[in-house]
Amino acid sequence: MTDPIASAYRLLEASMVHYQGQPVGTIASLDAHAPAENYADCFIRDFVPSGLVFLLDGRGEIVRNFLSIVLRLRDQQEEMEGHRLLPKVMPASFRVLVHEDGREELHADFGDRAIGRVAPVDSMMWWIILLRAYCRVTGDTGFVRSTECQRGIRLILNICLQDRFEVFPTLLVPDGSFMIDRRMGVYGHPLEIQALFFGALQAGLAMLDPADAESQAVIRQSRKRLDQLTDYVRHYYWLDLARLNHIHRARTEMFGHDIENALNIYPESIPDWVTDWLPEDAGYLVGNLGPGRMDFRFFSFGNLLAVLFGLADARQSRLIMEVFQQRWDDLAGMMPVKICYPAMEGEEWRLLTGSDPKNIPWSYHNGGNWPTLIWALVAAALNTGHGYLAERAREVALHRLAHDGWPEYYDGRNGRLIGRRANYNQTWSATALILADKFIKDPSGLDMLRLGGAEEAP
Numbered sequence: 082m083t084d085p086i087a088s089a090y091r092l093l094e095a096s097m098v099h100y101q102g103q104p105v106g107t108i109a110s111l112d113a114h115a116p117a118e119n120y121a122d123c124f125i126r127d128f129v130p131s132g133l134v135f136l137l138d139g140r141g142e143i144v145r146n147f148l149s150i151v152l153r154l155r156d157q158q159e160e161m162e163g164h165r166l167l168p169k170v171m172p173a174s175f176r177v178l179v180h181e182d183g184r185e186e187l188h189a190d191f192g193d194r195a196i197g198r199v200a201p202v203d204s205m206m207w208w209i210i211l212l213r214a215y216c217r218v219t220g221d222t223g224f225v226r227s228t229e230c231q232r233g234i235r236l237i238l239n240i241c242l243q244d245r246f247e248v249f250p251t252l253l254v255p256d257g258s259f260m261i262d263r264r265m266g267v268y269g270h271p272l273e274i275q276a277l278f279f280g281a282l283q284a285g286l287a288m289l290d291p292a293d294a295e296s297q298a299v300i301r302q303s304r305k306r307l308d309q310l311t312d313y314v315r316h317y318y319w320l321d322l323a324r325l326n327h328i329h330r331a332r333t334e335m336f337g338h339d340i341e342n343a344l345n346i347y348p349e350s351i352p353d354w355v356t357d358w359l360p361e362d363a364g365y366l367v368g369n370l371g372p373g374r375m376d377f378r379f380f381s382f383g384n385l386l387a388v389l390f391g392l393a394d395a396r397q398s399r400l401i402m403e404v405f406q407q408r409w410d411d412l413a414g415m416m417p418v419k420i421c422y423p424a425m426e427g428e429e430w431r432l433l434t435g436s437d438p439k440n441i442p443w444s445y446h447n448g449g450n451w452p453t454l455i456w457a458l459v460a461a462a463l464n465t466g467h468g469y470l471a472e473r474a475r476e477v478a479l480h481r482l483a484h485d486g487w488p489e490y491y492d493g494r495n496g497r498l499i500g501r502r503a504n505y506n507q508t509w510s511a512t513a514l515i516l517a518d519k520f521i522k523d524p525s526g527l528d529m530l531r532l533g534g535a536e537e538a539p
Contacts, residue, residue, distance in 0.1 A: 251314070
């Protein structure tokens with residue numbers, strides 16, 4: 082029988098992208114029949130598990146090349162006529178174009194080629210988090226303190242910290258701006274973005290040079306926002322049985338500062354499923370929150386990142402992992418991990434997805450199971466003393482992923498079916514398994530995901 086980890090490594094090596102003779106990333110999928118052209122791109126978010134594997138394997142130069150290339154590509158973003166110049170976001174992906182004369186050219190996608198034409202918000206956050214991991218593993222403080230990196234960190238944080246017409250410390254984004262890159266009713270303040278925002282603030286504070294006059298104002302603003310964001314998410318996003326009872330009995334249409342229902346969440350908005358599904362001795366962070374709106378769906382990646390980065394406190398982290406333990410069949414099933422639970426169906430699906438044929442119930446982003454999330458589940462489980470959950474997730478993936486040809490995602494309530502439109506040979510499905518295996522065999526590798534703590538000056 083073929084060793085699944087060895088098979089995953091072969092896929093990883095075959096996916097490598099080179100520019101001017103140097104490896105600079107990995108393409109999303111090696112499936113020759115992938116329906117979308119951009120699966121041949123190197124996506125910033127997709128590369129993260131590849132980059133973490135390279136770091137643990139002592140191949141940090143690949144990660145440094147990637148970080149440098151993406152930083153350069155920011156300047157390719159076109160300005161929209163009539164808009165004043167604003168700091169640019171990171172691209173969603175890039176590719177290397179080779180001309181007939183052998184000349185190589187980098188081409189970035191800032192969302193102009195994406196479904197729905199939405200600029201990625203998460204790319205810049207993943208970039209700064211990966212930069213922090215690179216520095217922790219390699220000790221290359223000279224690179225992170227370079228003029229280019231320091232400027233890049235400041236620009237990213239300035240984009241996130243700029244003034245908006247809001248009173249919330251969370252970050253407002255549209256549908257389609259992160260891993261769930263199609264219309265799924267996740268506009269507003271989705272949990273995954275808040276967890277990444279928290280991680281980016283931590284990483285930025287750890288890496289910015291406090292002696293640099295240009296960085297001092299950013300550092301002050303970031304510290305204040307980090308405290309506000311932490312308190313807000315831990316309080317308002319948290320849902321356990323006590324909180325559910327509180328919402329169920331809450332008064333509405335109240336005015337003033339010290340009211341019990343500050344966001345005016347209506348008890349009638351509590352969906353029927355959550356009352357029976359929420360375990361007695363567990364809890365989680367809800368998927369989205371805004372005025373008069375609480376999205377009760379369980380979004381796995383946002384909760385797992387909240388555990389990993391420390392956005393959830395120690396008690397909340399333990400209770401989040403209890404949800405995975407007690408609702409394993411719903412959230413992991415036959416291929417960890419379900420991206421969100423439950424799926425939208427019927428009229429709700431039609432209205433919130435626009436009748437999206439790819440996001441039909443229990444498929445793709447609408448309740449599909451994504452192997453790439455295994456690394457985050459394993460890391461969060463190990464961080465909270467749930468090692469048996471980490472082992473269980475790895476064993477399920479070892480049994481199926483290589484045999485099934487490394488699919489992008491799985492369908493069905495328990496993830497039993499290979500995704501109807503899933504690509505095969507999906508790079509991050511393979512690298513997530515490698516990463517999970519490494520974390521289980523040597524949990525010290527989790528140290529690279531500890532984002533806080535200032536760097537020593539070179």
